[in-house]
Amino acid sequence: MAQWSDYSTGERIKILRGKHISQQQLANKTGLSLPTIRAAEQNRRISLPTLLKIANALSVDTSVVLGQQAPRRSMEPDDRTTLRYISSSVHDTAAGFFPSDAEPVPVGDLSRATDKAWSLYWSGDYQELGAILGPLLRDAAVTAQSLDGDAAHSVLGFLSDGYQIAACVANLFGARDLAYSSIGHSRSAALAAGDPLRTARVDSARSWVYLRDGRLQRSMEVAEAAAGEIEPRYSDQSAEQLTVYGNLLNHCAVTAARLEDESRTGDFLSRLHAVGARLGHERDFHGARFGPHTATTQAVGINVTIGKPGKALKLIESVKPAHLTGLADAARNRYQLDVAMAQADAKLYDAALDTLEGVLHHSPQWSRHQALPAVIVQKIGNASTARLRRVSELIGVPAIPLDGYAPATVKTAL
Secondary structure, eight states: OOOGGGSOHHHHHHHHHTTTSOHHHHHHHHTOOHHHHHHHHTTOOOOHHHHHHHHHHTTSOHHHHHTSSOTTOOOOHHHHHHHHHHHHHHHHHHHTOOOTTOOOOOHHHHHHHHHHHHHHHHHTOHHHHHHHHHHHHHHHHHHHHTOOTHHHHHHHHHHHHHHHHHHHHHHHHTOHHHHHHHHHHHHHHHHHHTOHHHHHHHHHHHHHHHHHTTOHHHHHHHHHHHHHHHOOOTTOOOHHHHHHHHHHHHHHHHHHHHTTOHHHHHHHHHHHHHHHHHHOSOEEETTEEEOHHHHHHHHHHHHHHTTOHHHHHHHHHHOOHHHHTTSOHHHHHHHHHHHHHHHHHTTOHHHHHHHHHHHHHHOHHHHTTOSHHHHHHHHHTTTTHHHHHHHHHHHTOOOOOOTTSOOOOTTTOO
């Protein structure tokens, strides 16, 4: 039986479209022309904006269209184990099912465990993260139940963070139901903790869940409303507030770019840089990371999304290696993927492959949950066949087949 990745991109689009959606109907849903849809299903090169529109119209991740993930998220065994453990931990904790010997723990221990969990998330070490999330959720919930009033608030904050991290992992792995339930529990705990900034931070993650689910308008509504709730005045100098606010503006800019609203994208980018300048350097608060260099590196990816690779390349020239040291591993990796995409758009294919291979070798676990590597491979096409085969093997997606050859399979791939 053929694996999902054995099909070509065009075949996967046709399968996902099914018998109930015609090519014309898909064209209408995406706003693309019928010839563009036909070309996509004939496995011709697909631009990133076209790919995003088709994926959104079909209510799937771009990684599904590209074959990196099956429609129900084909994952490696360790990923499935991690996800299963996180799922049971979230649902058991939310339902109040704890071991009979569960006892409250010192607040300091919970604080350190929460910091460790965020660190593992941002470094992409999902297996170890999965192992500590269960105890963190259990201990935070049990401890919160043993305290009253203000004493419980900080612990409820740690519980909120635990649920939020679970939601982010689930969202990354494509487990949408778990992502939605976890982010809901996270928000409830943040509200109970009486912490507006933490609640806003949760809404930032909630916006991302909507974005990955193709619910772009809802993603924008959530992020914009949360940003409006905590928007700092010019006299406000709270680094924590500016960090969370900047993080929300970033979600607004990304979503506006996906919605192809160039005017609003530009407005959010301008505000993004202004907040970064006010912070002066990178900050981390409640799992939100933001600063001037985050603003610049995020702007690279946003300009790629709206079809301005030239502007993205100019921004890349301004980013120095020292600027990346304050970013989380995941943020640095994502920036490098955006660099590779900009290079591919500019037809700098060898440079794009060099950049892409660097990320794949440096962070293979993180990379396999990203859709952009496959987009870059398909963008490059057959410009460098031998290298594309090697990169395709690293990301688990077959390169675009050469004319006259069938798509690669497990048996035929070199």
